[in-house]
Amino acid sequence: MTVSINIMLTNEARWGIIDIIVKRKNKKEIFIMNYRFSDKVTGLQASAIREILKFTSLPQVISFAAGNPAPEAFPSEQIGEIAAKIMSENPVAALQYSITEGYMPLRETMRKRLLFQNSYNPEIDDVIITSGGQQGNELACKVLLNEHETLICESPSFTGSMTSFKSYNVNLVGVPCEDDGFDMAALENTLKYATNPKLIYVIPNFQNPTGTCMSLAKRKKLYELACAYDVMILEDNPYGEIRFEGDNIPSVKSLDTEGRVIYVGSFSKVIAPGLRVGFVSAPKDIIQKMVVCKQVADVHTNIFAQIICNEFVNNYDFDGHLAKIREIYKKKYHLMISELEKNLPDSIKFTHPQGGLFLWGTLPDSVDMKLFCKTAVERNVAVVPGVAFLINENEKCNSFRVNYSTPSDENIIKGTKILGDVAREMLS
Amino acid sequence: MTVSINIMLTNEARWGIIDIIVKRKNKKEIFIMNYRFSDKVTGLQASAIREILKFTSLPQVISFAAGNPAPEAFPSEQIGEIAAKIMSENPVAALQYSITEGYMPLRETMRKRLLFQNSYNPEIDDVIITSGGQQGNELACKVLLNEHETLICESPSFTGSMTSFKSYNVNLVGVPCEDDGFDMAALENTLKYATNPKLIYVIPNFQNPTGTCMSLAKRKKLYELACAYDVMILEDNPYGEIRFEGDNIPSVKSLDTEGRVIYVGSFSKVIAPGLRVGFVSAPKDIIQKMVVCKQVADVHTNIFAQIICNEFVNNYDFDGHLAKIREIYKKKYHLMISELEKNLPDSIKFTHPQGGLFLWGTLPDSVDMKLFCKTAVERNVAVVPGVAFLINENEKCNSFRVNYSTPSDENIIKGTKILGDVAREMLS
Numbered sequence: 040m041t042v043s044i045n046i047m048l049t050n051e052a053r054w055g056i057i058d059i060i061v062k063r064k065n066k067k068e069i070f071i072m073n074y075r076f077s078d079k080v081t082g083l084q085a086s087a088i089r090e091i092l093k094f095t096s097l098p099q100v101i102s103f104a105a106g107n108p109a110p111e112a113f114p115s116e117q118i119g120e121i122a123a124k125i126m127s128e129n130p131v132a133a134l135q136y137s138i139t140e141g142y143m144p145l146r147e148t149m150r151k152r153l154l155f156q157n158s159y160n161p162e163i164d165d166v167i168i169t170s171g172g173q174q175g176n177e178l179a180c181k182v183l184l185n186e187h188e189t190l191i192c193e194s195p196s197f198t199g200s201m202t203s204f205k206s207y208n209v210n211l212v213g214v215p216c217e218d219d220g221f222d223m224a225a226l227e228n229t230l231k232y233a234t235n236p237k238l239i240y241v242i243p244n245f246q247n248p249t250g251t252c253m254s255l256a257k258r259k260k261l262y263e264l265a266c267a268y269d270v271m272i273l274e275d276n277p278y279g280e281i282r283f284e285g286d287n288i289p290s291v292k293s294l295d296t297e298g299r300v301i302y303v304g305s306f307s308k309v310i311a312p313g314l315r316v317g318f319v320s321a322p323k324d325i326i327q328k329m330v331v332c333k334q335v336a337d338v339h340t341n342i343f344a345q346i347i348c349n350e351f352v353n354n355y356d357f358d359g360h361l362a363k364i365r366e367i368y369k370k371k372y373h374l375m376i377s378e379l380e381k382n383l384p385d386s387i388k389f390t391h392p393q394g395g396l397f398l399w400g401t402l403p404d405s406v407d408m409k410l411f412c413k414t415a416v417e418r419n420v421a422v423v424p425g426v427a428f429l430i431n432e433n434e435k436c437n438s439f440r441v442n443y444s445t446p447s448d449e450n451i452i453k454g455t456k457i458l459g460d461v462a463r464e465m466l467s
Numbered sequence: 468m469t470v471s472i473n474i475m476l477t478n479e480a481r482w483g484i485i486d487i488i489v490k491r492k493n494k495k496e497i498f499i500m501n502y503r504f505s506d507k508v509t510g511l512q513a514s515a516i517r518e519i520l521k522f523t524s525l526p527q528v529i530s531f532a533a534g535n536p537a538p539e540a541f542p543s544e545q546i547g548e549i550a551a552k553i554m555s556e557n558p559v560a561a562l563q564y565s566i567t568e569g570y571m572p573l574r575e576t577m578r579k580r581l582l583f584q585n586s587y588n589p590e591i592d593d594v595i596i597t598s599g600g601q602q603g604n605e606l607a608c609k610v611l612l613n614e615h616e617t618l619i620c621e622s623p624s625f626t627g628s629m630t631s632f633k634s635y636n637v638n639l640v641g642v643p644c645e646d647d648g649f650d651m652a653a654l655e656n657t658l659k660y661a662t663n664p665k666l667i668y669v670i671p672n673f674q675n676p677t678g679t680c681m682s683l684a685k686r687k688k689l690y691e692l693a694c695a696y697d698v699m700i701l702e703d704n705p706y707g708e709i710r711f712e713g714d715n716i717p718s719v720k721s722l723d724t725e726g727r728v729i730y731v732g733s734f735s736k737v738i739a740p741g742l743r744v745g746f747v748s749a750p751k752d753i754i755q756k757m758v759v760c761k762q763v764a765d766v767h768t769n770i771f772a773q774i775i776c777n778e779f780v781n782n783y784d785f786d787g788h789l790a791k792i793r794e795i796y797k798k799k800y801h802l803m804i805s806e807l808e809k810n811l812p813d814s815i816k817f818t819h820p821q822g823g824l825f826l827w828g829t830l831p832d833s834v835d836m837k838l839f840c841k842t843a844v845e846r847n848v849a850v851v852p853g854v855a856f857l858i859n860e861n862e863k864c865n866s867f868r869v870n871y872s873t874p875s876d877e878n879i880i881k882g883t884k885i886l887g888d889v890a891r892e893m894l895s
Contacts, residue, residue, distance in 0.1 A: 072750070110563055116558075134740070171766055182505060185505045298500045335631035
């Protein structure tokens with residue numbers, strides 16, 4: 040029953056569902072037992088605000104709340120072809136236990152690609168395959184931080200990563216951001232005064248939720264500060280390959296001369312998320328510890344999926360495929376932003392991403408953001424309240440996240456009109 | 468390079484490889500940086516003794532050291548057929564993000580099977596899909612234990628699980644076992660005097676490494692003690708379906724009236740391990756916390772693989788398939804035990820499993836076990852030194868583990884002869 044409600048929910052929406060179930064259950068006491076959970080898990084609270092998101096599963100709701108890539112961007116036919124080939128030629132290789140570090144040919148493929156992108160330095164780094172980028176982020180936190188030590192992230196940032204860090208009971212501190220990345224003075228202050236800071240988590244390209252990029256100047260400054268304060272950087276780059284406009288900005292990893300950067304990538308947005316394949320490029324010593332922790336987490340990533348990714352990248356014009364999906368997202372983005380700016384009052388400001396899946400709208404102070412989101416979903420259009428991306432959801436935030444990769448063109452046009460109606464009513 | 472060495476290694480062997488790499492690397496200092504790892508990871512030490520296992524990767528070595536299911540037991544053709552069907556009928560369902568709890572039809576399938584096996588109680592339990600049984604065991608530890616709290620396991624026990632528990636810096640205590648399970652007096656003593664015991668980890672069926680089963684009487688006593696001392700039980704049952712002789716013994720979970728048992732199962736030994744699909748049946752409150760932790764670990768398990776498992780279990784005579792693989796393992800076991808007993812001196816005693824993948828040999832005190840294993844591998848036959856399955860590898864143990872699922876019949880005959888030669892030389 041739970042699942043039929045959940046099935047259409049976005050990633051972030053699902054974090055909230057737990058809370059709903061808990062509340063439902065508490066009404067009907069089934070057990071006598073009172074479980075003694077670990078402190079790190081007891082502290083994991085889903086929020087009331089996310090209850091709004093449960094409505095996004097209703098069939099009549101137009102969801103701009105998803106985090107899913109566009110299904111038309113999946114190379115389904117090619118994956119079917121590759122899967123059939125693997126199963127006819129060498130099924131045992133795809134079905135037997137494999138090694139934790141990942142399928143060797145795929146590691147080699149990614150080493151080459153990352154080398155070309157300056158995000159892998161053979162002198163200091165190694166590359167492993169993970170079960171999605173999410174696992175890379177979790178492992179980085181696990182191997183580096185003790186409970187109560189400080190992990191710094193952008194504020195706002197990706198809920199999934201933040202909950203992952205919280206699940207290790209670290210002191211998670213958010214640093215406010217400008218359009219081009221961290222407020223650097225605030226970052227330095229945090230590095231100076233926080234309890235044993237060890238890691239800075241950033242999504243430099245088309246950040247989730249804002250869609251903005253960190254400038255090269257700030258990437259350099261970030262790296263300098265990491266060196267000065269002897270901390271590591273966790274660079275999460277799931278959207279970097281989906282730049283549909285503007286010029287690439289060098290990765291933070293490309294600036295890494297001291298072995299301070301753990302770079303996490305993913306096939307979720309460029310091949311398909313259901314396969315759960317990601318990768319990490321990081322200093323060899325770090326990789327070794329991550330491998331031990333991955334081994335005890337899931338032994339290795341589904342090997343069938345690893346072979347599929349490797350075949351697709353090498354033998355199916357991967358760069359042509361990327362060009363194609365960039366074109367899909369570019370069109371969807373331009374439709375979304377033009378409809379938003381046409382239908383919503385000028386006092387509502389939007390970021391203008393050059394890639395990725397999301398943009399970020401900010402309401403004037405006179406409008407109550409939570410009420411705006413609630414009213415919108417009651418009129419069958421869902422956006423994600425910005426507080427969902429804060430460490431403490433009681434902090435002030437008058438923004439909301441809009442996804443343009445999942446809705447159809449028709450729903451983008453229809454949904455933005457409704458958002459416009461709601462906004463105008465609330466402003467009047 | 469690392470991987471080409473690793474590629475043929477068994478699961479357990481791979482734990483040791485890390486150590487070898489670390490040692491190799493330490494000789495050649497590449498970085499200036501001295502990484503500050505978390506305490507839980509710093510404590511993860513691979514052992515010197517496992518260096519023996521690196522030889523098992525050499526092509527001339529007959530390996531009885533594996534933990535792999537027999538590849539001829541994989542339903543490769545059927546999996547190929549199912550994969551093709553999924554990709555032609557509804558590829559998006561297998562490629563898009565899915566929900567953390569698992570593919571609903573597979574959860575429903577497993578609820579039914581587990582209900583029939585009395586390992587799922589709809590009144591108190593729920594069932595989720597995990598990335599192999601390994602993830603179920605790790606999540607149970609994460610949600611229940613703080614650092615330094617006590618987790619009790621059988622001694623010897625499965626290395627992968629023990630390292631997983633160690634990676635949360637818990638106080639891991641091993642309780643000695645008899646042929647039918649725990650020494651119950653020792654277990655009660657541990658429950659009485661250990662620091663905040665919270666969880667007892669057991670593999671009641673065809674235990675890894677010994678191959679023995681816990682008797683029903685001891686399962687009942689175990690459950691009674693868990694109630695008396697208010698601790699939870701983690702029942703790991705990857706081998707239960709591979710009983711090739713004797714009668715099934717009710718699971719510990721089937722005795723659970725208070726919601727104290729977390730039951731972990733896996734498709735690795737009954738379909739294919741490369742797919743990384745397992746499942747957990749546990750009290751709903753526990754499941755909810757596990758879901759939050761799974762979500763931040765890998766979002767969800769590869770959905771393509773989940774659909775494959777569900778289709779196979781429901782539409783491809785799964786019980787007939789189980790009967791077939793039991794027959795394969797029965798033959799292999801009988802060949803192994805008869806050749807061992809024929810070729811090795813009577814003073815070496817073996818367990819006589821009625822299922823699973825392993826048996827356990829114990830040398831007379833006069834023979835140095837580590838030297839026996841080392842000499843055997845130098846003569847190109849690998850078994851796993853028993854100390855690899857202890858919490859503290861410096862403890863006394865004169866046993867070794869033998870796997871019969873992976874080697875060919877020819878290699879079983881050839882390898883046992885060599886083991887016999889080594890044993891006779893060392894006894895003389």
